[in-house]
Structures are given as C-alpha cells and as structure tokens.
Amino acid sequence: MRRLLTGVMAAALASGAQAQEGERSDAPPLLPYKVILVGDSTMAPHSGWGGAFCAQHVKSSVACLNTGRGGRSTRSYRQEGGWDIILAEAGVPGYRETYVLIQFGHNDQSTKPERRTDETTEFPANLRRFVEEVRAKGAIPVLVTPLTRREFKDGKLKNSLASWSDQVRGVAKALDVPLVDLNALSAAQVQEMGAEMATKLAQEAPTAEELAAARAGTTLPARPAPPAPPPIEGDGARGQVTRKFDYTHVGDIGAEVTARLVTQGLARVAPGLRSQLVR
Template sequence: MRWLAIPLFAAALAGGAQAKERERTDAEPLSPYKIILVGDSTMAPHSGWGGAFCAGHVKSSVACVNAGRGGRSTRSYRQEGSWDIALGEAKVPGYRATYVLIQFAHNDQSSKAERWTDETSEFPANLRRFVEEVRAAGAVPVLVTPLTRREFRDGELRNTLASWSDQVRNVAKAMDVPLVDLNALSAAQVQKMGAETATQLAQEAPSDEELAAARGGTTLAARPAPPSPPPITGKGARGQVMRKFDYTHLGSVGAEVTARLVTQALAVAVPGLASQLVP
C-alpha cells in the first residue's frame, strides 16, 4: 500500500503544477440594458404581446420586465401603485441604459368609473407626466400607440382607437419622445389579413357564428366574459388565467405576430437598442 501511494502523490503534484500554469483572466464588466413594459392587457402576460417580446425578441444582455396589467388606464395604473413599482425598476442602477415603453388607451376609453380619462385633456396630460418622471429617473421613455381592435364592418377595419393614437403621437412629437406606432402598424396588418384570418390572433378560437360573420366581413359584438373557473386546490401552482375569444386580446399567435411588429419599430425608433433586439 505504501508503494501504491507514491505514484498517486506524484500525479497529484503534476496536476497542481499544470493548474498553476493555466492562464486566468477576469471577465469584462457587465454592461446590460433594461426594458420595462408599462401598459394594459394588450401588453400584459397571457393576453398581450409583452410576454412574447421579452421571451423571444431581446438578447440575454437585456433585462426585460413586463409590468403590463389587464384593465388599467393611465389613471388607474398610477392610482393603484403600479406606476411606482415600474418607476422603481427604472431607477435600479447598473444598466448601460434603461428604456420604459408606455402603451395605454384601451381602458382610458372605458366607461368604468376607476378607468376612464378624458381623451383630449387628461389622457395626454397623464402621458406627459409619465414621460417627465421616467426622464427624471434617468431612463428613456418610449411611447407606444395602442394595439388596434380587430373589429370589422363590411370588410373594413373599425379602428376605434385612431383618435387616441393621435393623442399619443402629439405628445411624442411635442416632447421629442421615441414613438412605436403600433396602432398604425397593427391596423394595416389586420386590414390586410381580413376579418376571418384576424380571428387567429385571439386567445381562443371563434364560435361557428363568429367565424361565419367574420368571413362575411362584419364581426359580431364581443361575447361577455366567461364565469370565473372554480379555484384549484391542493399543492402546487394555483394561479389561473382567463382566456376568451374577442377582438382585442392576443393568444400565442397574436402575441408573436405583434411582438415582431414592436421589435422592428423599436429598433428604428431607438437605434441604440437595435443590436439588442432579435427580429
């Protein structure tokens, strides 16, 4: 046993010598980017384009935070505290640059008491305040016009958010803010697809009646929201996401199609991010 230990000891010494000869350098300092998504359900996880954007259209050198939340307007997003959370993310140090993409209007247009804002006064004023506070936090604001609804009449898209998009464009121009004109891009795309093909962008498949109406060029009124499912019991994840067919929200196909539009437009609007965005 004594003689067996000698060659093993010699091998260990040789290995140590080789390890000392290996070159060692320090990694270059990290210089990442950060993108924060602020908006409503058409951006939020499971119902909008934000999840597909963060998952597939940014490099690993980008921290992508989707703070989109369903049912929020420029007023309720601030009142409930979501804006404070997003702004806190924008203030986190250590990034080469932080960008905050802001997309609202769907729920500002709502009649619900906690959501609605006046289109020509309150809505643009809220956007301007967002822009000012993002800049004060040391980040770069990017305004995004609202995703079009996919409602048709006699083969023509009814872009019910066109005038609200004008308000976003006006604020972007007046304050020299980069603009992703998602409303114009998505409206042109959906019009080209037509009412029937555009149903494929929804969370769920249309009913036979809804599909027949779309095939004829005029969509039906959106169905009421389905009842909440019974709660999940037992161990494990218990969160649930409501999925439905409508002409506003996005399923996996719609999210990816829209995320590509946003990615290409963002690369043009913010050239400094182009190398970090994946088509």
Template sequence: MRRLVAIAACALLASGAQAAPRERTDAPPLDPYKIILVGDSTMAPHSGWGGAFCAHHVKSSVACLNAGRGGRSTRSYRQEGSWDIALAEAKVPGYRGTWVLIQFAHNDQSSKSERWTDETTEFPANLRRFVEEVRAAGATPVLVTPLTRREFRDGKLKNTLASWSDQIRGVAKAMDVPLVDLNALSAAQTQEMGAETATKLAQEPPTAEELAAARTGTTLPARPAPPPPPPIEGNGARGQVTRKFDYTHLGNVGAEVTAKLVTQALARAVPSLRSQLLR
C-alpha cells in the same frame, strides 16, 4: 514491467512534480440594458404582446420587465401604485440604459368609473406626466400607440382607437419622445389579413357562428368573458388565467405577430437598441 511503471509514477508524484498552473483572468464587467413595459392587457402577460417580446425579441444582455396590467388606464395604473413600482425599476442603477415603453388608451376609453379619462385633456396630460417622471428617473420614455381592435364592418376595419392614438402622437412630437406607432402598424396588418384570418390572433378560437360572420367581413359583437374557473386545490401552483375569444386580446400567435411589429418599430425609433433586439 507494469509494476515498475507504477512505482515510478508514484515516485514522481511524491517528488511534488505538478502540471503548470492554468492562466486565470476575470470576466469583463457586464454592460446590460433594461426595458420596462408599462401598459394594459394588450401588453400584459398571457393576454398581450409583452410576454412574446421579452421571451423572443431581446438578447440575454437585456433585462426585460413586463409590468403591463389588465384593465388599467393612465389613471388607474398610477392610482393603484403600479406606476410607482415601474418608476422604482427605472431608477435601479447598473444599466447602460433603461427604456420605459408606455402603452395605454384601451381602458382610458372605458366607461368604468375607476378607469376612464377625458380623451383630449386628461389622457395626454397623464402621458406627459409619465414622460417627465421617466426622464427625471434617468431613463428614456418611449410612447406606444394602442394595439388596434380587430372589429370589422363590410370588410373594413373599425379602428376605434384612432383618435386616441393621435393624442399620443401629439405628445410624442411635442416632447420629442420616441414613438412606436403600433396602432397604425397593427391596423394596416389587420386590414390586410381580413376579418377571418384576424380571428387567429385571439386567445381562443371563435365559435362557428363568429367565424361565419367574419367570413362575410362583418364581425359579431364580442361575447362576455367566461366565468373564472373553479379554484385549484393542492400544494402546487394555483394561479389561473381566463382565456377567451374576442377582438382585442392576443393568444400565442397574436402575441408573436404583434411583438414582431413592436420590435421592428422600436429598432427604428431607438437606434441605440438595435443591437439588442432580435427579429
């Protein structure tokens, strides 16, 4: 009997009998969004909030590019060519919309010769030029006030970037630019945390002495960055990141905490992005 069944099956195949063809359709065209992050180390990968934002707070329909660079100001970011790279990305077609988030001030406030800008003249002028060029590229600028430093005295946060944030707010208002007021949000959050808890946002844990000072409500001065580690040998990846404890840069916890602040503020400032942002 089994042999007869096998013979019949072979005969059926030989006769050309086949299953009905499956229906085939084309996928609908992609309708993607793009977000470009432009700023300093408090936004950059490994030291700021941008990595956590792109990794955890946008949908797969968003191309999220973190072009933050450590140690850059509105002047040096342009002079070294980073702005040209970001602007070229803003001009790439094929996206439903492109938004460029711009966050500077930490290094504009620096005394280093290639970084500093005048707070009341050059700094806002540089921001206005960024805004104009993003719009000319067909994208939408979003200004972001700087992340607060987490320095305390007698239990009160020293917001050393408050006046620089005022300059950004002024440009945003005058030019009708969406604003993510990260300075105000992070300052309020950090003050609520207090000096001791705020140490948990740093890249590395504080020393016992730094933690003891924070418990009193007055933080110690930031210590110098450690020397770079020795080079890695071999055929594998050789890039390295120097992590440190200070009151400015963010570790994994700090990056996620801050990225959540940015996400919610961005959703309020840019309603057309709400469907693409994740809590």
C-alpha cells in the same frame, strides 16, 4: 518504460494545471440593458404581446420586465400605485440604459369610473407626466400607440383607437419622445389579413357563427368573458388565466405576431437598443 511515461504525464498535467491557474483573470464588468413594459391587458402576460417580446425578442443581456396589467388606464395605473413601482425600477442603477415602453388607450376610453379619462385633455396630460417622470429617473421613455382592435364592418377595419393614437403621437412629437406606432402597424396588418384570418390572433377559436360573420366581412359583437373557474386546491401553483375569444386580446400566435411589430418599430426609433433586439 511504463513508469517513465506515467511520470512524464503526471508532470505535464501538473504543469498544465499551474499554467491554467496562472492565466486566470477577472470577468469584465456587467453592463446590461433594461426594458420595462408598462400598459394594459394588450401588453400583459397571457393576454398581450409583452410576454412574447420578453421571451423571444431580446438578448440575455437585457433585463425585460413586463408590468402590463389588465383593465388599467393612464389614470388607474397611477392611482393604484403601479406607477410608483415603475419609477423605482427605472431608477435602479447598474444598467447601461433603461427603456420604459408606455402603451395605454384601451381602458382610458372605458366607461368605468376608475379607468376613464378625457381623450383630449387628461389622457395626453397623463402621458406627458409619465414621460417627464421617467426622464427625471435617468431612463428613456418610449411611447407606444395602442394595439388595434380587430373589429370589421363590410370588410373594413373599425379602428376605434385611431384618435386616441393621434393623442399619443402628439405627445411624442411635442416632447421629442421615441414612438412605436403600434396602432398604425397593427391596423395595416389586420386589414391586410382580413376579418377571417385575424380571428387566429385571438386567445381562443371563434364559434362557427363568429367565424361565418368574419368570413362575410362584418364581425359580431364580442362575447362576455366566461365565468372564472373554481379555485384550485392543493399545494401546487394555484394561479389561473381565463382565456376567451374577442377582438382585443391576443393568444400565442397574436402575441408573437404583435411582438415582432413592436421589435421592428423599437429598433427604428431606439438605435442604442438595436444590438439587443432579436427579430
């Protein structure tokens, strides 16, 4: 009887293996989406919202590339060659749709000569050119107004990027470009939070003096960035990130809070991407 059962089981296993082999089929073609983030430090890894967006708010069927870089403006991003890389990425075939989110403004208003642009002429012209070149690659541009700074006076947010955001809105309207109005969304959120609670969005905790000022409703001027740490020796990873308290950049909490705003704003203006975005 044991020999008979063993023989029956062996035959069944062999038959099952043959059936499984016969049922095999090829996987369907992969048609992923691609999202490219282009901007400054308020989008960049470790200081902006882009890392949280790519890590938490898109599905695995989305290739999410964060190319935000600190200190860049619409002028310097192109002049240093970064924009050429974006256009090459935007033209890579094989994606169902490629979206390019463009957010600048903070460094366009800088006094540094390699960054600054004229608010009413050069800045919108640079944005227009970005949009036109992305479209020429067959990708979908999305303009994003700049993340608000969290500076307060007498309990009221000082939105120093409001007029620059108006320029972004104007280009979006004129060229019929999807717009994520992050400046309006973040300004409303930060105003509701108040100066004291908004300090929790920063990279580092405020000093007692900075927290007291925020509690009273008027923030202190931002501290200078701390000096760079000494180089790391050895054969391990050597990259370092200098974190600081200020009213512009965001830490882990601020990045997630802002990424959620971007995700909801993007879902409203890019319906083709809604199924790929995660709350």
